[in-house]
Amino acid sequence: MDKLDALFDFNATALRVRAQRQEILAANIANADTPNYKARDIDFAASLKKALEANVASAANNAAVSSNGNMSLATTHGKHIPGGTGGVNEADLLYRPLIQGSVDGNSVDGEVERTAFVDNAIHYEANITMLNAQIKDMTAALSPTS
Template sequence: MINKLDAALNFHQTALRVRNERQELLASNIANADTPQYKARDIDFKAAMQAAMHPASSTGTATGGLQKTDSGHMQGQPNQGYAGPGDPLFRTVTQASVDGNTVDMDAERNAYVDNGIRYEASLTMITGQIKKMLTAINGQ
């Protein structure tokens, strides 16, 4: 029974975790908008969800996409110099700045608000699922 409950809530739990990580990155970008040489970062939500839901299949191995194809190859370390699915990526520069900062405040604010709304939607959906389960358990 617990496995079924866990499976029913796993997707939304994962979505909330990924959205939270993304919100922290976006907030960091906004906070560092005036920091010289700061490079804005973001998470590809779709890739992060796929990596979280299917950790071994999304990157080929659980070691961040490094595969040992010959016995003479060195063993790779997880995520060493590799940006796999769900890892923070540097945002594409839309407008060059003199100080090397890549934060576009309009894009960051829009992404922050959009991610926040989607976070709230995930909370609403998981709350609805829990209410349905409670109704089924209580037999109403």
Template sequence: MLDKIAHYFDFQQQALNLRAKRAEVIASNIANADTPNYKAVDLDFASALHSAQGKQSGLALTVTDPAHIASSSGSGDAGAPELKYRSAVQRSLDGNTVDMDVERAAFTDNAMQYQSTLTFLNRRISSLNEAIKGGQ
């Protein structure tokens, strides 16, 4: 029963985890705005969430003999989304590609998306609580 309830919240949990990771990446960009030759990075949230959903729902292979080839789905860090370099709007003389306007906008957008995911999650919890109480 509890695993069904936990599965009910998996998507929002993964979305919140990726939003938190993206906030860390953007904060790192902002912190390194004056670092020479620092290249701004970001993660593609949609593809990272799609990848996280695919890894969760994928079927694992069962190895019944030591001579069998192990499944590749268990290798690597499943929780680390791929970071990509952000294209520079205007490169600085020291080689730094951080644009503070772009970073602030990305941070604000990410924070708003994080908050909306929390609101949606709160509504799901409330509806589940109502169902448990019997709508009284």
């Protein structure tokens, strides 16, 4: 079953990081008129790599599955910080470079944000399509031939 998990792990992790990026970009768009708001984004490739490494580390460290199905690292001391599933955290967020200054200190450029939002949505859909193709291939391989 570990190989089956590994087969789907990449696309599942990519979908999770893409969804988190979509939330960040949506927050930028929503705060386009907020004074002193600084546009944020992530480096998708670096965040995906970090998330995949966290998934491998949690599996290697005998991760315990909680009652709701979420993975968490087993801790051996009360002061240990429980690990997550390798998502994007505050340290991964980057400030978007200022393209054009504004009087109110807001760094959101609507066109840049909408373009990044649509690009991320297209990549998200592509990940779903690849995941569906993998599931169809797996189903075809497991079904008896007529």
